[in-house]
Amino acid sequence: MIDFSLTLEQRMLQSKALEFAQTEIKPIVQIIEESDNPEIEPWDFCQSVFRKGTELGFTSLLLPKEYGGLGGKCVDLVLVLEELGAVDVSIASSYFNLTAAMSLFVTRAGTSEQQKRILSHVRSGEPHLYSAAESEPNVATSDLFCPIPDPNIGLKTFAQRDGDAYILNGKKSSLVTNAGIADAYFIIARTALDKPLGESMSIFYIPANTPGLKFGNRTEMIGWKPSHHAEIHLDNVRVPTENLLGKEGEGAKLLMLLPEVAIGLAACYVGLARAAYEYALDYAKKRVSWGRPIIQHQSVALKLADMMINTQAARLTVWEAANTADTNLQLAGMVKAPAAKTFAVDVAIKNAQTALEILGGYGVTKQAQTGKFLADASIGYSCDFTREVLRLGLVNCL
Ligand SMILES: Cc1cc2nc3c(=O)[nH]c(=O)nc-3n(C[C@H](O)[C@H](O)[C@H](O)COP(=O)(O)OP(=O)(O)OC[C@H]3O[C@@H](n4cnc5c(N)ncnc54)[C@H](O)[C@@H]3O)c2cc1C
The missing domain is CATH 2.40.110.10 (Butyryl-CoA Dehydrogenase, subunit A, domain 2)
Structure with missing residues (x-):
């Protein structure tokens, strides 16, 4: 039987990530996005966010408790990353996903001496960026x-x-x-x-x-x-x-046994796909044309329905990949992770494009979020390998 319900602990983790994303990440992202100064160093702003997220356990989520980690599963990681990715996919991915996954890598590839030495900072709760x-x-x-x-x-x-x-x-x-x-x-x-x-x-x-x-x-x-x-x-x-x-x-063999990087990235992109959908939905309920909110025009409503359906499909693909990573690393690495990453990014790009269309001319203004959605989504195409080579790799396993 398939059970998609989350445990009480998972729902609490999800709420914690949502609150963190809204209260800690969002204001920082706003400052960085609104600044036109190319000299700005984002890490100066993001460092405090990374420290707080580390204190909440987001970077040690996958580590066994003996190292000071939370002993969580990949499914827990994707719940957190969807929430962070809904606010900013690059913070979710660069700072949190990468560090969480590479810490896990040390437990998979390292000797017990390396694990103790390299991961010694985890117990102290000190942030350590990888x-x-x-x-x-x-x-x-x-x-x-x-x-x-x-x-x-x-x-x-x-x-x-x-x-x-x-x-x-x-x-x-x-x-x-x-x-x-x-x-x-x-x-x-x-x-x-x-x-x-x-x-x-x-x-x-x-x-x-x-x-x-x-x-x-x-x-x-x-x-x-x-x-x-x-x-x-x-x-x-x-x-x-x-x-x-x-x-x-x-090295090549070891990297195949770290599907969490791609699955985590995919979860960040489910967050972006969801955010683009919610943003367009909100606009469509308020914008009036021909005497009624545009959501009441069927062509707009159908676009929104597709955005919701595709986000849901991407989320399920990511959850299934995460569940496989927790049970069959090889299958997750060869098939499920590249499939989830490719699909989630495709959905994010499509939702970002559709959101931009639903906002009409405002979609291309700097005041709207839609330009950020589209730019951030497009970067997913090549980040952590392009959709072409990921699919070619997948075909070899069919
Ligand atoms: C935001 C971001 C973060 C990144 N972070 C890191 C990082 O932390 N560490 C790191 O090492 N790298 C990182 N990268 C690099 C990233 O992994 C590469 O950019 C990506 O794998 C694509 O490689 P490339 O740019 O060399 O493109 P190429 O490999 O040169 O490919 C160019 C084009 O040709 C296509 N192509 C190539 N070979 C084939 C083939 N055999 N069949 C069909 N099509 C093919 C590709 O799909 C692509 O469209 C990052 C990239 C981005 C955008």
């Missing part, structure tokens, strides 16, 4: 999905073994989330250049203050204004072997 970097400026990130076993295809950042350490050299793309503001980095580098990418990627944990780790300026994007993205330069970065996560060359 960044994860695979993409590079002169390499198509989609190469990560390439089935051709050609060693020349893919990432070039190289980790050379040197005694009890690796020396990393290379550059990561200007899109890397939290680059320059994070407390620690998970960097993907090749540990062999004569083997195909799938057999030569390794994952290194690198604290922010490691010598040789440098960052570019903040990248400005069409949306996601509250988040921070920049290049990472690795210039003879010495990483002790104790900071290699998993075995050398097993």
